[in-house]
Amino acid sequence: MRKGKKIKKKTINWPPRARRKNNMRPQALIVGFMLIAGTVAVTARLAQVMFFGDSRIEKFSARQRAGSVNIHLPRGVIYDRNMNEMAVSVDMRSVYVNPRKIKDPAKVSVALASLLKPANRTDIRKLAKRIERSIKSRKRKSFIWVERKVSEATYRKIRKANLTGVGFVKEAKRFYPKRDIAAKIIGFCGIDNQGLYGLEYYYDKEIGPKTSRFNVVKDALGRPISMPDAVAIFEKSAPYDLALTIDERIQYITEKALERQVKRFHAKGGVAVVMNPVTGDILAIAEQPKYNPNNYAKYTAEWWKSKAVSNAIEPGSTFKLFVAASALEANLASPDETIDCENGRYKIAGRYFKEAQNHKYNLLTVSEIIEKSSNIGTIKIAERLGAERLISGLKLFGFGSKTGIDLPGESAGLLRGTSDWSSWSLPSISFGQEVAITPVQLVTALSAFANGGYIIRPRIVKAYYRNGKLEKTLPSKIIRRAISKKTALAITEMMVGVVKHGTGKRAAVPGFTVAGKTGTAQKADPGGGGYSKDKFIASFAGFFPAEKPRLAIVVIVDEPEKTIWGGSVAAPAFSEIAIRSARILRIPGTETEVYEIDWKKMMDGNVAETETQERSDFSAKARINSSEQDGA
Secondary structure: OOOOOOOOOOOOOOOOHHHHHHHHHHHHHHHHHHHHHHHHHHHHHHHHHHHOOOHHHHHHHHHHHEEEEEEEEOOOOEEOOOOOEEEEEEEEEEEEEOHHHOOOHHHHHHHHHHHOOHHHHHHHHHHHHHHHHHHHOOOOOOOEEEEEEEOHHHHHHHHHHOOOOEEEEEEEEEEOOOOOOOHHHHOOEOOOOOEOOHHHHHOHHHHOOEEEEEEEEEOOOOOEOOOOOHHHHHHHOOOOEEEEOOOHHHHHHHHHHHHHHHHHOOOOEEEEEEEOOOOOEEEEEEEEOOOOHHHHHHOOHHHHOOHHHHOOEOOHHHHHHHHHHHHHHOOOOOOOOEEEOHHHEEEEOOEEEEOHHHOOOOEEEHHHHHHHOOHHHHHHHHHHHHHHHHHHHHHHOOOOOOOOOOOOOOOOOEOOOHHHOOOOHHHHHHOOOOOEEOHHHHHHHHHHHHOOOEEEOOEOEEEEEEOOEEEEEOOOOEEEEOOOHHHHHHHHHHHHHHHHOOOOHHHOOOOOOOEEEEEEEEEEOOOOOOEEEEEEEEEEEEEEOOOOOOEEEEEEEEOOOOOOOHHHHOHHHHHHHHHHHHHHHOOOOOOOOOOOOOHHHHHHOOHHHHHHHHHHOOOOOOOOOHHHHOOO
């Protein structure tokens, strides 16, 4: 065997030692130092928190454990005087979309269009474009409303469709269970439950929805694990409920009586107001035409407002009562005094004033002037007063100023100062021209004859409730004395004559003595050309029972056809309202026997004496407090 060359073996170290020494050791040292430093820092901080903590740390810890939640409280309920619900809040669903989760906006929009009512399909097309723009934009919206407060059936259909990106929010919606009953008094709310008209607007601060923030305890994930006491929330933070002076029963019969007369005489509209003349409580305000506040958007704004407080009209012959009262109060006339009525024609400053229906009266007493509604007789009474005393007397009754009723949009009417009068203003104003008043002003002034001479502020709301408990009552308020009791009784006697013997016979109520006055006013020409020859306002203003008045009622019918006279058009509606109201409120008539027992005397005596007193203490005289009869 051939001797070969000896091969030298070479060992290769990888990586080279010098290189490993130069690169790895510094890195390990750095990492180790950082770990040790971090451990020391955390340990030191932990020791500081555990053994040397301060108030800042405690506050921070409390913030981590505690949080807050918003609780939304719906609008307060509106009740009538007998606690019947007139306006409530109900839970509904609102539909929204999240564009970030929608891949095909057109498909989702078409699906929504088929599930929602057809009237909204145009809006759905617009929605599709909004979703597409949101998806393409850099800042995508995550919430877009589709439709607010849909019906339960619509909500179920959309939910069943299970559309990606479509969601629901629970919201409260205002609902009016009586529909069009007292609609113009109560008003309505907008989509966000804000009051827009009527009492909903006037008392929005008291009954409007509220959002309250309450503290809660949270778990490690930030979820609330304790909630505030619901009872405590409603006792302290819930909106008020309103108890009205309105009586749903009286409101209903008033609306029906007015509606019948408006339809019967093909009138443009009408207003009827029922008021307690002693307390100022408004029991009913009916208006024609009316609307359903559950669907208020279907009507124009002209239908929404209450003309009983916002529309001032010329009162016609009902105004003669206040002229006569001012003259009696100033001792310038007396009920039995005779006045020459000039055989139906009276010339003033070159102009002849005539009687209605061309009546030709000669000598009439002041009482007969009111009974027969003589224009010339009233003019002569006003002439005795003169311009300044006449205007002062009318202002005492509240004409030319607001009554202060708790409804929005009240008008002060029109009562011009004497400096703006013409030579014919005094005679014209005496029988209800060149002056404008609201129906609420008229019933308030009328009540002064019924309550002994006082102007009482009319009111719609009588109390606040919260969680079923009475929180606050709103008392009646006497504004001022307008006339003396003597004058009030004298005018009442004249008004009784109007119904018994004069122009208001159709206002009679069987079993009751009624005091009232008719009115027929020409409507002013909108073009400023004087008065219309074919457009009139028929009215009747009265109260009953005349001996102890319980209800004051004003009925006004706008532009009746066939006949124009207040005694034929408005008086029958007054009679119907009075008859049915008397039954509901159990108002005793002149022939009603009412027995009263003196319980104190009966309880003070022994059994034998009680039996004797029981017979003698029955009285046929009616002595009934009015507040007990109407449930006030």
